Amino acid sequence: MSDANWTTDFLSRLVAADIAVAQTPLPSATLWQIDAHHWRQFAELAIQQNIRWAAGWAEHDQDRFLINACFEKHGVYLLLRTTVSAAKPALPSQATVYPAANRSERHTRDMFGIDFSGHPDNRPWTRHKAWSKQSHPLRKDFPVQGEPQTMTSPDLDYQFVKAYGAGVYEIPVGPVHAGIIEPGHFRFQADGELILNLEERLGYVHKGIEKIAEGRTPESLARLAGRISGDTTVGHSWAACMAMERAAGVEIPPRAALIREILAERERIANHLGDVGAICNDVAFVFAQMQFTRLRELWLRTNAGVFGHRLLMDRVVPGGVACDVTHEAGQSMLKDIARLRKELSDIVTALDLNTSLEDRLYTAGYLSAEIAEAFGTVGYVGRASGQSFDVRRDAPYPPYDQATFKVPLETEGDIAARVWIRLKEINAALKLIEQFIGRLPIGGDLIAAWRTPAVGSEGLGIVEGWRGEIVAYIRFDGDNQIARFYPRDPSILNWPVFEKLTLNNIVPDFPVCNKSLNGSYSGNDL
Template sequence: MKIPGMAVDFQRLATPVPMGYASVSTTDWLAAALAVRDSGGRLIALWAGALAQGASVCVAYGVADGLVWLELPLAGDQRHYPDLVPFFPAVARMQRAAFELSGIEAGDAKDLRPWLNHGAWPVDYFPLQHSEDATPLPTAGELLDYPFVRVEGDGVHEIAVGPVHAGVIEPGHFRFSVVGEKVLRLEQRLGYTHKGVEARMTQLPPLQAHRLAGRVSGDTTVAFAWAYCMALEAAAECVISPRAASLRALLLERERIANHLGDLGALGNDAAFAFGLAQFSRLREDWLRLSKVVFGHRLMMDCVVPGGVACDVDAAHKGHLTKQCDAVEREVKDLYAIYEAHSGLQDRFLTTGRVAPALAAQLGLTGMSGRASAQAWDLRCDHPAPPYDRLHVKMATQRNGDVAARVAVRFDEVFESLRLIRQILTELPAGEVRSDVCLPDPTSRGAGWVEGWRGEVFVALELAGAGSQHRIRRCHLHDPSWQNWPVLEHAIMGNIVPDFPLINKSFNLSYSGQDL
């Protein structure tokens, strides 16, 4: 592992994709950010922890060689570290959240507004400063008025949407500054679903915490559980069987298709094409029902476990899964032709909510939405873990960066995932589906990095203790929505207010996934 132009000694983590860890100085912390940015690397995640063992702040970057995890220890009572916003704008909200949880602050940061704390605890209380064994329950803090940025000028007025919405969706507040129906600015406030996951992880046995990881964002349960298990298996230097790896990929691709089917229907509905919603909803429901039959759960929750998977497929299951892939492919091809030929849909999709490739690169747009704006990153292609190293995934990309491009990427990914599922089933290796995971003594760390349907899911895990006293010292879980929510604010600018639901759905970001 290396960062271009820097001499940093990395500890290679025992992961199926290349990852390394290093403890760095303040000077190297800044030099690494500059080197990663200038070499075309990406910010993956930032997190901090103020524990009895010592405070530190960590960052993960995606570079040409893989992923690098840098930790900056903070000496004594030091609780500040160099701000990374000048290098990576997407880190701003991560730094704000890290401060509220740990009390560790980015020095010279311009935006110090609260992000996760909506008055649930006092502003001088930092949950991660307390021991894992006895976390006191804080009293509620004062509910403060959030200082939204105001837009001044003739005819400018504000429209406040949320946090409670008309549909059955999670809460988020959107403050539009508009002239007539044209949107000049959008500012989001999220954090309403904060549930204390990172503190709760430290209270769970390491071999059971995958169940909580799989509930961080329910529509991404397979990706989060796999990333956690990859991190745990790396810490334990456990290698899963080829069959288990193939079954994990099977689950992940079914999760990807389920979400794309749902969103393609919803996007049609947001453009007043109810036929699309009806047809894709039917396909998604059939898809989920077969997942329930084969894997025991519609969303395949708790199927990925430490050491492998909790389920297997027999010959009959293979036949059912393959037959469904063939049927869904035929119908989606027909629907794709209908979507492409429908002038009303294309009028709403084309040029709407455009994120140009240059802006996408500057702001760190990632995952499926990034690939629609020419950000050609996909872990299944760039750093393929088994079985992706032999599946030769074809990456779906577009350049226009509008709703139409994000729809096109979804269609392409559905077709590619259907191909992958059939290949996985055809080439499924023999062997066990689960291996024993023996936790090491006394301390260790691992990381997981998985291409979920939205984008890169990342988990950083630190273990401590020995024997029956093994525990999670720190576990950070990262959803790609952290990078993409700020880009949505730019995507709506210059569009009209009625286009916001359509643009928002074309990203379909997770509230829960980033409000840990």
């Protein structure tokens, strides 16, 4: 079946199952609206057709709630929506069908008070002790400043899974860590050095991104999106701006699209360099960590020199970009690419010949293709376990729709595979930057004129960030203001598989398993 017509075939299956669908075209997807009592049944039919669950969120609209779920197949996106009464909000859970929907529904329940009947896990997710059980921070009547207490009670009664037996003991890690990473708690049980079970608890630094987005202008929203996860400022800004531009009917200039690509690929390279070095450091190969850190630092200095910011923050703006690439800057970046390639070649040879590194990385942290697919794993984590999906290739957007590049793929699913995927993605990104520097026109606009969207205009922005697929949803209110913003970081899909790939590893491999996934705490803790 072709990419374009799977939705037509699926719609006929829904009609055969007596599920009525109201269709509305969107700039980047098709919106299907169904009755709430068909919510789980839709998921059951969708998974039979190998349709991937990609994101879920809700919205408070006067006396009702809008519940949304985003699905994807062959690069075609489908936005599913239903409504429930605010007086008694409830609908069937899709998490019994799609494990990826589990934490999303728990977040929606905590933030809106919507009950997902039949949900496999009734514990709170985003809610720690900052709000009472009767408070729901994303309802419109909840104050943006919250209801701060003099002191927040410790979250001591979260019911972690227990393991029993002779010799079984429990290890709590975090939420405060020995390094400077963000807060996250990991509770695991072990027998000797063998890990029997691992469970995550996140959300300790909930920022209120979704709440404080309400009422912002497009420019202010783009700045906020760039701060969802500091290492993905380009990816989140691009997704948010794309969603706003699609809602407003704004097409960015070709030069701006090329510069956005250069920014995004430079962000990808910087983070992969840092990750490979950190993975090596976690298994005591400090030489490699020092070299990759040095290369990353040189790369970031070029960012600062050419674009005015080491992490490229606030370079992507609604309608285009806030920076240019001169001919001289382009030539400077091409020289940097040649130098990085040469140095990487020597360092990667050293990695490949280091038998002690192989002993720690190969077969450790194994994630099977079946589990990766079941949880909708994306980005380098998914591609190391045989999941080839890449938004740039499979749902291309300018300028990737005019690019030639190969998406790397590994099937071994271990830490070593996640290292090699990163290294291959660096090489692919270098080639993309070279292509697009060569295509930069002489002159050309950097930003398009903005059009104030009509009240209720909505859009989806979907890009391939360095960790994987980023989804951003925008709805506009009156006066060019944001009514609803939901960003879905790749980490929201990838964090759950960390509980799977750590099983049957030894306790000393826990840190390197974690680093090989490198989920964003901040991208999860909206």
